[in-house]
Amino acid sequence: MYPYSLRPTGRRERWHLKAFLLGFGVSVIFFLPFILYDQGYFLYYGDFNVQQVPFYQMIHDAIRSGNFFWSWTTDLGANTIGSYTFYLLGSPFFWLTLPFPSHAVPYLMGPLLMLKMGCASLTAYLYLKRYVRNQNTALIGAMLYAFSGYSIYNIFFNHFHEAIIFFPLLLAALDEYMATKRRGLFALAVFACCFVNYYFFTGMVAFCLIYWFVRMFANSWKITLGEFFWLLFEAVVGVGLTAVLLLPTVLAVIQNPRIDNPPQGWGALLYGNEQRYVHILQCLFFPPDIPARPNFTPDSNAKWASLGAWLPLFSMSGVIAWLQTQKRDWLKRLLIILFFMAMVPILNSAFQLFNSSYYARWFYMLTLMMSLATVRSLESVQVDWKRSIKWTMGIIAAIAIPIAFIPQEISNDDGTTTTRFGLMQYPDRFWIYVAIAFASLLLLIIALRFLKRDRKMFYRVTMVSVSVITVIYAAYLIGLGKAQSYDTHNFIIPYSLNQGEDIDLPDSDVESRIDIYEGMDNQAMFWQMPTIQAFHSIVPGSIMEFYPSIGVTRDVGSRPETDVYGLRALTSTRWLFDYTGDTEEFESSTNSSDTKMPGWSFYDTQNGFDIWENRYFIPYGFTYDQYMTREQYDNIAESSRHLALLKAIVLEDDAVERNKDILTQAPTDSFRYGEADYYQDCLNRKSDTCSTFTRDNYGFTATYTAGAQDELVFFSVPWEAGWSATVNGEEAIIEKVNVGFMAVRVPANTESTIRFNYTTPGLKAGALITVGFLLLFAAYLILMRKWDQKHPKLHRKIYRIK
Incomplete structure (x- = not known):
């Protein structure tokens, strides 16, 4: 039982800075070798190379030249705002590139990813620190979230990391309002999440509704009708502030026929690909496959679904420990609900406006809750780590052994068939994933020996172990991805990243x-x-x-x-x-x-x-x-x-x-x-x-x-x-x-x-709406400040964790 508030314990600057530097520093270790190898660029494969890099440079150049409206170089022509809000226009990391010249932008892709990893660690710490007694525990959870399987998998989709960064701030602001009724913070968090990426914001809304109701029914929170009204008001204001980007984007996106595709019939209840259930389970206990190359379940039809949720070092041991020791805890209930939703197509689609196309792009929210369960387990005297690790190892073995040894017939190019043992697509990669999964738990067992007898040493050993495992598996996945790429040295760097300087055509006018x-x-x-x-x-x-x-x-x-x-x-x-x-x-x-x-x-x-x-x-x-x-x-x-x-x-x-x-x-x-x-x-x-x-x-x-x-x-x-x-x-x-x-x-x-x-x-109307909500928000803060000054006891009341 301890205060539930944003107000930190210890020296604020030190812990926040440490959270950022840990995330940033570890990412430097596994990104830097690839950047040096590629002559200062960070090039990966697939969507990263052919979307993220040219999108950043092209829109950077367009905005610097004053072209905010129509992109002549996107397909046959496209609405710049409507087409690029999803990818980068709302991202503060993209806007950091504007002071740099065009040729520098591709060089910035690696450093920006490092910065994002550091920011993800920082924001996760901001959310987790209120739930722990020792801030070192929150730092461990922050690292687990920042370098989860979801985060490393989605290096492929560079712009997904903005959602990873801002989501913990949304929950932290919601928690702060429910605890202290602090005004304005939730509205700003809603604005930031919606402005940065509208697609991920729809999933965040669904999650926040579940999160709020679970905690209310678990008696973790209390709120009056009036306080609920102002919470809802701040949510509406936060969305309204984004109208300058959101309205034109919505008007553009609704033209796309892909958005009108709700789950129907049995497809709403069961996945048509039975391997997908194994894939979902596997992503919790093993490092993720690289996108487009599913290994454990090659026919799960989830190649770009962002199925990754593994926590380095701990895997599911901390989550299982929490589930085993808690009876009526809100976090246990929430985790069970989330795991169930992942297994039911229509519930999974709730995080993407009920579109039947299969994606697990909301799993960063799940990994934050898994990180929270893990750090709370570390501070709980009730947890039996030996039992939870045995369960985790058992499930890992139960997944790996059948996939490794069940025979299957393979069709050859000449029409013959060959029987081989193993259901995996790439046996060598499979055994490396299995080795990393087991090695993580073995390192965890060593670290846990210090948990009770030398807490300081435990934190040191655990942080080093998390960092080592992260560097190993992240570098391995990046290396696998680069092996699938176009020849970066002989093609992309000399012929693509030169912006066509060596092309000279007649009648250029x-x-x-x-x-x-x-x-x-x-x-x-x-x-x-x-x-x-x-x-x-x-x-x-x-x-x-x-x-x-x-x-x-x-x-x-x-x-x-x-x-x-x-x-x-x-x-x-x-x-x-x-x-x-x-x-x-x-x-x-x-x-x-x-x-x-x-x-x-x-x-x-x-x-x-x-x-x-x-x-x-x-x-x-x-x-x-x-x-x-x-x-x-x-x-x-x-x-x-x-x-x-x-x-x-x-x-x-x-x-x-x-x-x-x-x-x-x-x-x-x-x-x-x-x-x-x-x-x-x-x-x-x-x-x-x-x-x-x-x-x-x-x-x-x-x-x-x-x-x-x-x-x-x-x-x-x-x-x-x-x-x-x-x-x-x-x-x-x-x-x-x-x-x-x-x-x-x-x-x-x-x-x-x-x-x-x-x-x-919609741009002009959106701008007017944004200005209107900005004035409304300012008036709200002024009036609420006066109200809170007159009623300090109502405002200062702090609820406690249950």
Whole structure:
């Protein structure tokens, strides 16, 4: 029984600084060798290399140049705020890069991760320290949280660490309000968590509701109706303060069809992949697999699910000890609820707005509760550590032995089968995971010998042991990941991180897009060149609508194959880059004049790539003579639609009525789709284009000279609600055409200046809402301060832990 308050015991600066430096220092030890090996960069594999690094540099450069609204280098074009709030716009760590020049940003990725690890240790300490008598115990828990399996796994997803850092502050602020009714702190914590990452905030809301109700029903807290009202008020204010980012982001995200996918039927109650249950259990007792390479359960269908919750050194021993010794404790109840929710699909999905796509990206919340149970076990005289360690070792063995020795048949490439022992995918990695799991517990047994007889030595031995295990398993996982990566020294560093400085193309003032043939995801983003390829989950809904209409899958990325070659002409794609260091070649191996798409010719080899030029490139801003209705378009074979879009423009019904006087309806039944027809259609479109096209930070400007009648000028820029247009200074109607792009009508016999401006939908309204809530919050603090001064006893009452 001890005070439940944010007010620390001991010297405040020393303990807080120690918490940060421990997390930072240990991370330096396992990150630094890889940074030195990669010439000052930290490069990992997969999403980290092709999303985190180019996203950071590209948006850093955009903001420094004043481009806050439209990203020309994200897919076919995207709302910058809507597309990048999830990844980095709300992150204070991203904003730390702005004082640095562009070329320095990739070098900052490693140091920023170290900083994040230190901050995670600090914030976990801030939450845990109120529950312990000795602050060294809280430091141990902070290290367990900062270097849990979830944290190390999600180095792959760099932006997940912001949630790991800010979540403990949310719980600490909630605890402080419930204990002392301290005003404003909870609102600020809600604001910080929501502003940093809206996706993770939805999970935090679900967790906080469970956390609050469990503690209330366990009589851990007391609250009056009035105090509850002000708590709810602070939560609303905290969310309202984020409106400047949250509102435009929500308006962008709701366009994505992936969000409307709730669990249904048996899929809401049971996972369809039985191995997933083992995977969930395994992640509690073993270091995590690297993303996309599940080892223990190769068919669990959870490759990027962030399944990691292992605590270095302690594993589940501290959690099991707490569960064994407590009867009516709120933390025991909460842990049981969380473990149960992890096993039921619909309950697991509650942490991501009930989306059926399987993710365990809320497990950082679980690891914080597991760390809390572990540190409380360390200070409990009731705990039988010998029994809990035996249970932990037994479960580890119960998982490992069947996976290691049950036989299975393996299909060979020649059609034969081979029987081998073991269900794991990679036996060598499996035994290393098992060795680390058991070695951790053996080190723990040694450390626990000092627990009762020499507490100071116990803390030293335990902290060193946690640090050693962390460095070993973190370095091993990073090394495994790097082994799956593109060749960093011979490819990424010289040809991607150079920002395309060695690329020199003619007519550089002519706007166009590029294509990457069978290359690394987001290669063009490293060079900050407009492209038709993108690995990015959050893009305008019009892109998500357009690509499937021509038979191109658009889920987390745009990767159109060469069979939709008409797409390149439609989207003003002039150049194609084919990396010389791989076996996939754009040029036919049997005929040097034959390419994987018609109409391309070799230009040069630069920056490690063969460069091909589209001889039938059509500049931005061209016109049509014919139109087809959406019904006509839908009746065309999907495989031919990319070519049909070069023959006639697709108009929605309302646009037909406005423009049928200048366009004739196309006889789509008579369309021909041979190569010769494709060439002629490209030449027809190219014969009547804008004389100039210039993009800038606020949109684009084009000039077009019409003939004897009005013309509808098409731009392959994704339609979005934030666009407005003028023609010769007069407001013009933007038509949504070609299933997701834009066109505007220009007058006859006139050289017209066409201007498109983009303003992020919801940004102005969001800013006004934020200002309004800021004023409301200030008034609340002033009024509550006066109230608390008049009623000091009500405000100063401190509840105690039960």
